Amino acid sequence: MYLLFDCNNFFASCEQVFRPDWRHRPLVVLSNNDGCVVSRSQEAKQMGIAMGEPYFKCRERLEQAGGIACSANFALYSNLSDRIMQILEESLPELHQYSIDEAFAIVSQRSHCDWLDECRKIRHKIRRWTGITVSVGLAPTKTLAKLANELAKKKPEYKGVLHLPADCDSVLRRTPIEDIWGVGRRLAPRMHGLGIRTAAGLAAASLDWLRQRFGVHGERLALELRGVSCLEDEPVNTRSQVMVSRSLKEGIEDETRLREALCGFVEKAARILRSEALMASQVYVVLRTSRYAENSQLYAAQQGCLLPHPTDDTRLFVKAATELLKALYRPGYPYRKIGVLLADLQETDSVQPTFDHPQVAPNPLMQVLDKLQREGHQVHFANKATEPLWRCSQASPCYTTRWADIPEAW
DNA sequence: TCTGGGGTCCTAGGACCC
DNA sequence: TCTGGGGTCCTAGGACCC
Secondary structure, X not given: OEEEEEEOOHHXXXXXXXXXXXXXXXXXXXXXXXXXXXXXXXXXXXXXXXXXXXXXXXXXXXXXXXXXXXXXXXXXXXXXXXXXXXXXXXXXXXXXXXXXXXXXXXXXXXXXXXXXXXXXXXXXXXHHHHOOOEEEEEEOOHHHHHHHHHHHHHOHHHOOEEEOOOOOHHHHHOOXXXXXXXXXXXXXXXXXXXXXXXXXXXXXXXXXXXXXXXXXXXXXXXXXXXXXXXXXXXXXXXXXXXXXXXXXXXXXXXXXXXXXXXXXXXXXXXXXXHHXXXXXXXXXXXXXXXXXXXXXXXXXXXXXXXXXXXXXXXXXXXXXXXXXXXXXXXXXXXXXXXXXXXEEEEEHHHOOOOOOOOOOOOOHHHHHHHHHHHOOOOOOOOOOOOOOOOOOOOEOOOOOXXXXXXXXXX
């Protein structure tokens, strides 16, 4: 059986933990550049503010309702996430974190009633210890556990915990197809067109027919809904790419300013790479104007290159990225997004030496640089932009990760 | 005026191999 | 005139997720 723990309104809830005066009010957390709504309190949801909605479209409504908007504060969210995951790990035999705010546990042996009871206790503990409310779904497959979790969140009568057995046809009949995990904005209309409107309809469809039209993905969806588990248990533990990119607050045409922004992103990406003891042998640069620009002002391009050998040296990445930007850059466009992707990652330990590069080891200069930065020293490559080029107007303090920001109680 | 960032997996098609 | 069969690897693009 799978147990899925998922935090309610996670980013919004994190903000409310340290601001009791923000509870029971419409609150939204904004994406980078204060562009889109990425998390909403219950009250904001009730106002009809949609997930992913551009902030400028709901700003006035929110302000009129006395609501609050915060810029995303990932230092805070990651830290609270770590605390919650730690509680789960201590309480459960096999846990796989799936995202910043959810984790699957795989359990067996005891009855689902025992586990329901256990989940209620864990839920209570997380609430007491972190201030965050989680919902729990229990089911024989991950897809059903997702559905159980959604229902546990929405329907107060379940009090945050729900078990769905393999034969839950009556529930599936009431579940629209677009509410199923793995059915997105493309698949849903296609399925509707073929007469599949509910989860029950999908579960009942012929596997061969689904395979033909939707590939292995469609077949797996149906099996999972029937209670036959067919998704991977083991998450891929080493990532395959590191990306750092931002939308810029204003269109930038100047190549030098773009390069400075890019170099800052390369530096950050390389630091992430080293913090996970990885090396990369491919570098990509992406550059684009606003997606919403008129055709004559629209430009989007991406180009990559292969490095002579896997490395974790920021200087080599900067050199490659700078050359790629030179190749991609076309004058006359107001660029709104730039970023770097490090790919073809390998664990430093398992990189093969070659005749040209017999010594594979973390770059010592980079190690020193990382150490200095960890200690709070400001040491950077001189080609990096010094002013942030994106907006982040109203981030909350880092209550749990920065000494100066620790809240006072009196 | 204003529209995020960072991932994964699958598939089809091309290049190449014996 | 007639031109196989069975593979692997890589990449781009499309779909999904939070």
